[in-house]
């Protein structure tokens with residue numbers, strides 16, 4: 001836990017969030033400023049600053065993230081229609097919260113390429 005980290009505080013329950021899934025490795029909660037009808041954030045409980053800092057030790061975690069994304073999308077009823085999992089990494093990637101997270105977006109036709 002990083003004392004100054006917003007997502008560590010949400011993981012610790014110090015800041016409220018609407019949580020849809022919780023296990024020993026990660027939590028999934030609603031984004032405060034949704035960009036699609038369904039916009040969840042998949043957040044590992046371990047503080048990792050960005051995707052650049054992932055190591056081989058995190059391989060299982062990253063695989064788990066995609067399994068949970070599919071499960072949450074299925075449980076919420078938008079998996080068959082389709083969804084997107086996005087990690088914004090560092091400045092050019094659009095990262096603003098420095099605790100790794102994966103956006104799970106669905107509920108509308110998403111355009112490509114992204115902005």
Ligand code: 5GP
Pocket residue numbers: 006017018029030031032033034041087088094095096097098
């Ligand atoms: P990034 O741009 O770093 O990939 O995404 C950060 C995301 O965190 C943004 O989509 C933003 O809306 C979301 N966010 C920022 N602060 C909070 C908060 O306090 N609570 C929740 N639930 N989401 C937040």
Ligand code: ZN
Pocket residue numbers: 001002005006007008009046047048098099
């Ligand atoms: Zn953190």
